[in-house]
Every structure is written in structure tokens, then in C-alpha cells.
Amino acid sequence: MFQSKGTILVVDDEPGIVSALVDTLDDTYTVLTATNGREALEVIEKNMPQLVLLDIQMPEMDGLQVMHEIKKRGLNFKVPVIFLTAKGQIQDVEKGLKEGAYAYIVKPFLPMRLIEEVDEAFEKIAIRKNMKKPE
Numbered sequence: 433m434f435q436s437k438g439t440i441l442v443v444d445d446e447p448g449i450v451s452a453l454v455d456t457l458d459d460t461y462t463v464l465t466a467t468n469g470r471e472a473l474e475v476i477e478k479n480m481p482q483l484v485l486l487d488i489q490m491p492e493m494d495g496l497q498v499m500h501e502i503k504k505r506g507l508n509f510k511v512p513v514i515f516l517t518a519k520g521q522i523q524d525v526e527k528g529l530k531e532g533a534y535a536y537i538v539k540p541f542l543p544m545r546l547i548e549e550v551d552e553a554f555e556k557i558a559i560r561k562n563m564k565k566p567e
Contacts, residue, residue, distance in 0.1 A: 436460070436461055436462040437460050437461055437554055438461055438462070438481075438482040438483065438554050438557070439461065439462040439463075439464060439479065439481040439482050439483075440457055440461045440462070440463050440464070440481055440482070440483045440484070440485060440550065441463075441464045441465070441466060441472060441475055441476060441479070441481040441483070441484045441485070442454065442457075442463055442464070442465050442466070442485045443465075443466045443467075443468075443469070443471075443472040443484060443485065443486045443487060443490075443495070443498070444467070444485075444487040444490070444516070445467050445468060445487065445490045445491060446487075447467075449487070449539070450465050450467070452543075453485060453516075453546075456543045456546060456547065457546075457547070457550065460547075461550070464479060464481055468490055468491065468492050468493060469490055469492060469493030469494065469495065469497055469498040469501075470492060470493055472484070472486070472498055473498060473501055473502075476502065476507060476511060477505075480510065480511065481511060482511070482512075482554065482557055483511070483512055483513075483514065483534075483550065483553050483554065483557070484502075484511055484512070484513045484514070485513075485514050485516045485550075486498060486499065486513050486514070486515055486516065486533075487515075487516060487517050488515055488517040488519050488524075488528065489517060489518060489519060495515060495517065496527070496528070496531055499513055499515075499528075499531045499532060499533065500531070503531075503532055512534040512553055512556075512557065513532070513533050513534060514533060514534050514535045514536070514537060514549060514550070514553065515528040515533045515535070515536045515537065516537045516539060516541060516546070517536075517537075517538065517539060518538070518539045519538075520538035520539075524536075525538075534553055534556075535549050535553065537549060
């Protein structure tokens with residue numbers, strides 16, 4: 433029986449990337465998908481995934497705008513974001529991390545590197561949960 437370690441939202445407008453991410457992660461995690469920023473925000477509000485893998489370059493609403501909306505709604509402390517994008521210049525990475533991303537991975541991604549980053553994020557999420565004081 434499949435025992436999910438947690439729920440991840442994958443947001444990318446390229447079906448091939450979404451498929452590759454789902455194939456890489458769905459043995460261990462429950463994977464939700466969205467193909468644009470507006471859809472991503474709806475999925476986050478409705479399902480509250482524990483982690484978001486977010487492309488930056490998307491039509492309508494790019495990943496940085498989505499990140500801004502997540503912060504504006506106060507969800508950034510509940511839902512960490514890992515940017516997964518083709519924008520790999522150092523200034524892009526710095527901007528993404530400054531915007532509040534947990535991590536920044538450049539496409540094309542190595543599946544093993546992605547899994548390590550995701551596993552590390554979930555470990556930190558678990559540590560944060562254990563550190564919270566009982567109410």
C-alpha cells in the first residue's frame with residue numbers, strides 16, 4: 433500500500449515537465465498539478481499542499497507573481513515554494529530566493545537532485561511542526 437510522505441503541488445505550463453515531475457515524485461508523494469498561476473492559487477487555497485514546485489516563466493501570471501500572492505495571503509509560512517525554472521542566471525536565483533523561495537532548481541533538472549531538495553524540505557517541515565508549542 434502506498435504511504436504518501438506528503439502533498440506537493442507541481443505548477444508548470446509545459447505538459448512534458450509536469451509529466452516528468454509527477455513520474456519523479458509520485459512513488460513517494462501525493463502530487464497535485466496546475467498549469468498556470470491562477471490555477472495554482474486555487475489549488476493551494478483548496479488543498480493546502482505541504483510544498484509547491486513552481487515554474488517562473490508562465491503565461492498570464494508568472495511564478496514570481498504567484499509567490500507574491502502566496503506571501504500576500506500569508507500562506508508562505510504554511511506552504512514552502514521551490515522554484516523550478518529555466519531562468520538560471522545568478523540574478524534570477526538571487527531574486528527567487530529573495531522573494532522567499534525555499535530553494536531554486538534550474539531546468540533541466542536531475543531527478544535525484546530534485547528528490548533530495550524535496551526530501552530536505554519535508555524534513556524541515558517536520559522539524560518545524562515538532563518545534564511548535566502545544567496550544
